[in-house]
Amino acid sequence: MSEQELKLHVPMAFRASVLREMKQREVARVRLHAMYFDTPERELARARIAIRLRQEGAEWVQTLKMPGADTITRVELNHPRPGPILDLSVYAGTEQEAALAALKGELGLRYETDVQRLLRRVRTRQGTVELAYDTGILRAGALELPISELEFELVSGRPAAIFSLARKWQQRHGLVLDPRSKSERGDALAQLARRLEDVDAGAEAEREARRAEAIARFWAPRAAAPVRLEPGMSAPQAMARVAAECLDQIARNASVLAEVDTEGVCRAGNSEHVHQLRVGIRRLRSAWRLFDGWTGPVPASLLDDMRRHFAAFGANRDQDVLNETIAPALARAGMPMLPAESAAPQEDARAIAGGKAFQSWLLNLLEWSLDVPAAEAPASGAPPARRARGADDHAPEPAIRLEGGPSSSAAARVPAIIPLQAAQPDPASLRKLLARRLRRWHRKVAEAGLRFAELPLAERHELRKRGKRLRYGLSFAESLLPAGRLRDYRKLLSHVQDVLGEINDLALARDHYAARTAAHPEAWFALGWISARLDELTAEARRAFQDLAHGKPFWK
Template sequence: MSEQELKLHVPAASRQAVQREIKQREATRIRLHAMYFDTPERELARARIAIRLRLEGRDWVQTLKMPGADAITRIEMNHPRPGPVLDLSVYAGTDVEAPLAAIKGELGLRYETDVLRLLRRVRTRHGMVELAYDTGILRAGTLELPISELEFELVSGKPRAIFAAARGWQQRHALVLDPRSKSERGDALAQLAHKLAEVDAAAGDDHQARRAEAIARFWAPRGAAAIKLREDMSPPQAMGAIAAECLDQIARNAAVLAEVDTEGVYRAGNSEHVHQLRVGVRRLRSAWKLFDGWIAPVPDAMLQQARAHFAAFGANRDQDVLNETVAPALARAGMPVIPVESTPPEEDAQTIAGGKAFQAWLLDLLEWSLDVPPPAAAPDGHAIANGTPTDAAPEPAIRLEGGVPGALVQPTIIPLQGAEPETPRLHKQLARRLRRWHGKVADQGLQFASLDIPARHELRKRGKRLRYSLAFAESLLPAAKLRGYRKLLSRVQDILGEINDLAVAKEHYEACTATHPQAWFALGWISARLEELATEAQQAFDDLAHSKPFWK
């Protein structure tokens, strides 16, 4: 069977209030102790399967879980057990028999959870939802992570019932979207426990440094992942798959910045999490442009919030680049120390990531991505692309002989079944649009040396949009041709990225010259470097413009 659920992290400041609200109506309290199993080589985790034995009150239940069709759906198989005995024979004849039979290693206990759960049901206009507030510990070896999450599981009705219930709780209690399941967190914690045991056994002078590196890697930034589109996908289906991946990148980096695992203990979020979160937003906005006209218009509020949040995180990113990249480069070049830092942004990244506005946007985006609407249809049933019916020719008007002067009649024509024009296959649609985008980037890039700053910035955005969109369509395009082109485009983007960072730094140091004359050193160094980069950019664009086409 499958289940549909949404999980939100409950920050420490909100836990008592959430507990009080859960208990306002009749609620059930139950103690849950679960043991999760896998082989030393993590064969189940790599197959995206989780198997556990859980003591639920006085009853033992064996559960297998796998990902479902979308981000809120899970495949779940439950079997009552007489005790803590794992029995794989219950999966004989099921869809999971083959992957379980392929396991070579010996199953053993990998991690466990100890949870106190409060259960309560709520009814919305779209259906019944069960709330489960879990508090407790996730344990692997000697390591522990806190569990503090509120799950919204659909009991009956439509999936929108989950979001209708979750939005109110999210706004009242500043809850945070966390895409990770307990099993995913537990598997990662077990890997960390194993790694730290290896480090401790090896000892050495760099022992503490290697421990710190392993711990930091546990909360490593989430970069972009590959997306595999299928030729038989409709544009809304393809957009849904892309949006789901972009959202996962955004939400996972936001969860680290909001200190879901580390609140009050360890500052895991850093500038690279901010950068990767913004990459996720930029990729999403690029996909919206790529599929413009092939799906229904993205809601204006969702678009505006994407721009606002991107800009807010951008202020943090600019400061990080200045402090961590540009200033050290200037110091190495011999610039005297300037005893002043850049003005901090209005809100830091942690506050934005855990804030109600940003988290509400993530919920809206998640719900939208589950069922991306197709473009609107004209009254005659034909699709409308970019606001214009695809078949806009007027119907013929015929004057009847002997009829009333001036009277017209519109004939009705019933088409032959199957005579409607075939919709272009997905890869052809994508290739045509990407070819046009390449043309615009190449044409403008050939004139790079003569472009002013705003035009260069706009060209940089176009180039990024093309680069991300190529990655979305990669599984449908010729890999050999795409490889060389993507390398050339990446070179362009790297150069333009450095130009943009230096332009931001230049504004900062220009504001410092009145009180810190040594800032003139920075301006001279930056100007010289910008001239070098302009020459490199022109050559990179020339190479890109004369590259072999990837779309044929």
């Protein structure tokens, strides 16, 4: 069977208020102790399968879980057990049998959860939702993580029911979207426990540094992951898959910044999490432009909120670049030390990531991504819908066509109707659409890039954004394009992006230090160094764009 559920983390400051609201209606309370199994080489986790034995009150249940059709859907197989005895024979004849039969290692206990669960059902206009408030511990070896999460599971009705209810609770209690399941968190904790055991067995002189490195890897920033599109996909289906990947990158970095695992203990989030979160937003924005005109319009509220949050995180990112990249480079060049840098942004990244406004946007984005609308066909007699900027697609032939000119004969005025035939899927259609649009984006980037030295600052900045859009668009379409040509082209485009990125960072730093020259004459050193470096980079950018313009085309 499958289930649809949404899981939100409950921050420490709101746990009492969530508990009070849960108890305003009749609730059921149950103690859950679960044991999760895998092989030493994590074969089940790598196959995205989780198997557990869970004691639910006085009963034992064996459960297999794996991802379903979309982000909120899980396949779940439950079997009552007489005790804590794992029995794989219950999966004989199921779709999961082959994966389990292929296991090479021996299954063993990897991690456990010990949870107190409060259950309550809520009826809405869209359906019935079961709320499960879990508090407790996730344990792997000697390591523990707190569990404090509220699950919204659809009992009956439409998925809109869980989103409408989750939004209300999120706004009242500051809930945070956490894409990780308990099994994913447990598997990561078990890996950390194993790494730390290996570290403790090593040389004492290196032990602390290696422990710190292992712990940092546990909360490492979530970088972009490949997206695999299938040739027969429709544009909305492809957009949904791309959006799910971008949202996952955004939400996972946001959850670390919001201290889902570390609240009250340490701050695991850092400047790289902010950077990768903003990369996820840029990728999503690029995807919306890539599929513009082939899917329904993105709601204006999603776009407006995206710009606002991107700018807010950007203020944090700019400060990080100054402190962590530019200032150290200037110090190495011999610049005299300046007093403390400018004040931190008005709102820090942690507050933004865990804030109600940003988390509300994530929920709205997740709901939209589950059902990306198709582009609307123009009504009869209406002008065609706005074409996507940069699109060069041909409109489809009409299924019904009037033939014949004016005539006094009644028979001649009767239109001939061409029967409507089911469109035959063109397996190359998605590839052709994407390649055509990316080719146009390439041409615009290359043409402007060859004039880079003459471009004013504003146009250079716009060119940089176009280059990023092209780079992300290529990453979304790469599974449909020639791999060899794409690999060479990506190297050329990556070089362009590296040069433009440094130019952009230096332009921001130049404005910063120019504002400080009146009070601190030492800042003139920075302006001179930055000016010289920008001249070098301008020449390098010209060469990089020439290589890009004359590189082998990726779309053939």
